[in-house]
Amino acid sequence: MTTTQTGPPRPPRRLAGLAMALTGAFLLLCCTGGSGAFLLSELQEELDNPVASTFGCGEDGPVEFRDELPRIGPYGxxxxxxxxxxxxxxxxxxxxxxxxxxxxxxxxxxxxxxxxxxxxxxxxxxxxxxxxxxxxxxxxxxxxxxxxxxxxxxxxxxxxxxxxxxxxxxxxxxxxxxxxxxxxxxxxxxxxxxxxxxxxxxxxxxxxxxxxxxxxxARAGEIAASGWTAPIPGGVGSGFRTAQRPSHNGVDIAAPKGTLIRAAATGRVLVSTCDEDRRGRHSCNVDGFPGKGGCGWFVDIKHAGNVITRYCHLVRKPRVNVDDMVQAGEVIGEVGSSGNSSGPHLHFEVHLNGDRSSRGAIDPAPFMRDRGAPLRGVG
The missing domain is CATH 1.10.530 (Lysozyme)
Structure with a gap:
């Protein structure tokens, strides 16, 4: 698996080296779940917080007044x-x-x-x-x-x-x-x-x-000042629209079946349902397999700024219903392997401009990292 570096500088050499050492484990996670996921989970506590190593988290305090301040959006x-x-x-x-x-x-x-x-x-x-x-x-x-x-x-x-x-x-x-x-x-x-x-x-x-x-x-499970939190602990295995999977519109985070999935930010539930497989049969209450098709049990949540997050392959019917208002960090379901999946994991997507289609999908890894809720791993 290869990754393209975008955005902030790479993390320190020790962190980068450890990530490279885990590449073999990451290759096992591509919409399959499996034991490779747990190697990453066991070593997660040894990883530096990637936000701290690339962005900082306000430790230096507010900016001092300068002659020129950065222009952001329309604001001079x-x-x-x-x-x-x-x-x-x-x-x-x-x-x-x-x-x-x-x-x-x-x-x-x-x-x-x-x-x-x-x-x-x-x-x-x-x-x-x-x-x-x-x-x-x-x-x-x-x-x-x-x-x-x-x-x-x-x-x-x-x-x-x-x-x-x-x-x-x-x-x-x-x-x-x-x-x-x-x-x-x-x-x-x-x-x-x-x-x-x-x-x-x-x-x-x-x-x-x-x-x-x-x-x-913010640590795993904590809500950053941005109002965002990682939906589950764990590292990204199969990334967003990789060369191997160009139509993969999210990232896969492997975790044991039953791991609690939390709303990444406060919002309103748009969808809470079982995604049919390609043969039109509702079979979300059993584990899936590659090629089966569909998200299985899944949830879409609309957040401020017309951002939508999607949570796929839940083990059973979600805990939330359409039009429910959910808070950041609120449990919405549990990790499973329903739909197009051969092992327990969360398929997580982020969409902009209120567009739930593939056209609105962006890479969740940098989006979440920018909000202090990093999806750990190489995604």
Whole structure:
């Protein structure tokens, strides 16, 4: 199996060497499961966290103000400077990085990260500043609310009063602070807000901790500040659209039958069903075999930003139903070998733009790594 290096630098030589030593095991995992999976599981604790070795997880703290800040998406120097202020105030108040993501996503929706004055007839009531807070609602004077540090502090003070905000969706947390007429509008900014936090903090949106606790990279089963977590522990065996399997639209993570599968992020269940095999027979309650066709028992979940994750080959009917709202880390089923499979494993896919077809599929490995929820292995 060959892999193409993309994105960040390669991990340290020791980690790379250990990965090469496991190549024989990886070759056994290509939609087959099998004993090779367990070799990787046994050695997993010896692997360095690949996020720490390539990105960092905020250990260096928020960025210091520089002459030029990176441009991300449509946001230039002035807006990124405001984002840096939001992060700096959050760090001073010992708000964990999840709060920074929520605050920046909120300011992206309210003002496009611009410190807006009163806009006269175009104004939403008397709203001003980064968060469009209203003097008439007790947030402060107009002059105070046009101070990015002051308005950020007021946002965080209200956020801290919301029970469970750290495990909340951006939509729920932001709406509880802002009481917006468009409560669902915040979610679409979460992906770019996460990218901004990572760019300005050496990867703090990939971290857990904060609030007085030292930041560190999320471990298996923990939810990073980005709101994402790996669906199961274990390493990637068969990768995304490899030369051997160009139509493989996800990655395979081998694990013992019955291993709990968790939602990778908060979202709504789109599909929870048995995928028919190519002969039209429902046979998901028995183990599959290569060439049988189908995902077996599987689940699709839609997340913020029109991201969809797919979980295939479950051992039995999923624990969730269509239209259920699930939280990041919530158990949705167990690893099995239903459908096109010859051994227990999770086939995991990520799709963008709400497109459940192969056209929307992207490589889950770098996507999850960027969110501090790496799928360990060579995927």
């Amino acid at each position: 120097d002035a807006q990124m400077r405001n984002a840096a202020t939001i992060i700096r105030v959050g760090a001073e108040m010992k708000i964990p990085p999840r709060g920074w993501v929520i605050a920046i996503a909120t300011a992206m929706q309210e003002s496009s990260l611009s410190n807006l004055p009163h806009l006269g007839a175009r104004n939403d009531h008397d709203s001003v500043g980064l968060f469009q807070q209203r003097p008439s609602q007790g947030w402060g004077t107009p002059a105070q609310l046009q101070d990015p540090a002051y308005s950020s502090r007021k946002f965080y003070e209200k956020l801290k009063t919301i029970p469970g905000w750290q495990t909340s969706t951006v939509t729920r947390a932001a709406q509880r602070v802002q009481i917006s007429a468009y409560p669902d509008a915040y979610a679409k900014h979460e992906r770019l807000a996460t990218e901004i936090v990572n760019a300005l903090t050496n990867g703090a949106a990939r971290a857990v901790g904060g609030g007085g606790e030292e930041l560190r990279c």
